[in-house]
Amino acid sequence: MVTVADPATSTIPRRSLLARLCRDHEQLVIGGGTLVAFLLAWEAFGESGLVDPLFISSPTRVAQAGFALLHDRDFWNDLGVSGREFILGYGAAVALAVPLGLAIGLSRRLQYMLSPFVDTLNAVPRVTLLPLIILWLGIGIWSKVVVVFLGAVIPIMINTQSGVKTSEARFIRVARSFSASRFKIFSSIVLPGTVPFIFTGLKYGAGRALLGVVVGELYAATAGIGHMIAEAGNTFQTDVVFFGVLIFMATGLVVVALLDRLEQRFEKWRPNAR
């Protein structure tokens, strides 16, 4: 595999440069190529007349619909409503679940007291409670905030708790032998060890929170991107539906990427992480 630089061949022909580029960025080339091929096939299929574009739309139609929506005040209102639901519900879930998860992990008794409820809620998709929550809070924004909250709070709490439980026992024993206080043990051993678990929970929770936004708005809402998708589906505006799905997809990717970035920041201290 080692190539010896020969002065005679140092002027690389263009084709081999291209080949080398392909080889070095194989992942990008193949991944991007498949994606482009998929979009082209979709476009061709959608415009060929074999299938009614009403059903599958096409990338250009989706782009056009998206562009048109950008000038639509209702769309920005929908986006704002969905964003608020997500941020309020997810924020509340993080604010409650991380401290509570830590407390449950630290205190055996608290775990015994709360685990029946946590386990029960964990066994059921929380969106099942949607009809009840709508009954209690109406179809406004708050019912969705609660669904989002319920969806996100359980995975974050369970992951945080299991992170505390799996703290390295040896480290704690060492710290104890050096008579570290309980707070010191918590802040310098348990908490840093739990961070990766918390982030796993946060990523899971973000997915569940988005799911809550979508389902809550599909089910009963007067505004929001999910509501927009549902309305567009009912009126066979497939392009608008696809654009809405794309927004959710982008949101999911961005949130996970942000959390990854944040996690790296917290994990910098760790020696030879991988």
Add this chain to the structure above:
Amino acid sequence: MRAERNMRAERSCYLLHERAILGAAMVILFLLAWEGLERGWWADLLHPLLGAAAERFKLKPIFVSSPTLVAQAAFRMFFVTGEIWRDLGWSAIGYVLGLVLAIAVGIPLGLAAGWYRRFSYAVAPFLSALNATPQVAFLPLIVVWIGTGLGARILVIFLLAVLPIAINAHAAVRTIDPRLVKVAASFGASDWRLFRTVILPGSLPLVLAGLRLAVGRGMIGVVVGEIYGSASGIGAMINQAGARFQTDKVFVGVLTIVAVGVILAEVVQRIERRVEIWRPPA
């Protein structure tokens, strides 16, 4: 501290069952508090303190129902009218078919992506994009394509369940000890043999972990697929009961799903343990 130590003998019985006792106590407290909301115990109790405002702590049964009402409704639905069995059966058909389809597609796809690097480059963008999307957002599209029948529900369940299976199968092949593969290959094992004796057993734990996730995701698919425009099934039952303010029936449906979820999780865990028996303890 010392007094506590002296009491240890008496308390050992309590300590042995601490988990059950504390857990049960909290559950009973919760149920009593709930029952009290509906029967107005709290209103009566707080009346001397708050006066007329205490009436706010008495809620209508259509709003909160109560444990006894839920139990009655459950008894009626399971054993008297038996109406819930039809819904359960209907949901189960969609769930099983969707999950089987997800397994049939997800495991080969994931294993292939794990084994063939170039194939994984090709499918990775789609998998990660789909994984980041709440897949239920496709529901209105699916309804446009194939209506609201059984097919739509199977497709939703499939979409939700296939990703964790495929992604875990992919990761499973990637994390197999390369030395094992090398040894097998140097002894001239055929691809099929390598797959059967190294790859498959080595990737099974992660694949099963993916299956455990998929089982839960599939339940989301059942519920969402049914509350969004389906006429039968347990999710549809919950939806209709909610719309008619039959709160007790809603709770029966939710608790039934809890029970099914717990049972399914237990089944998958059993399978996992069974499969892991040959493995030396880590």
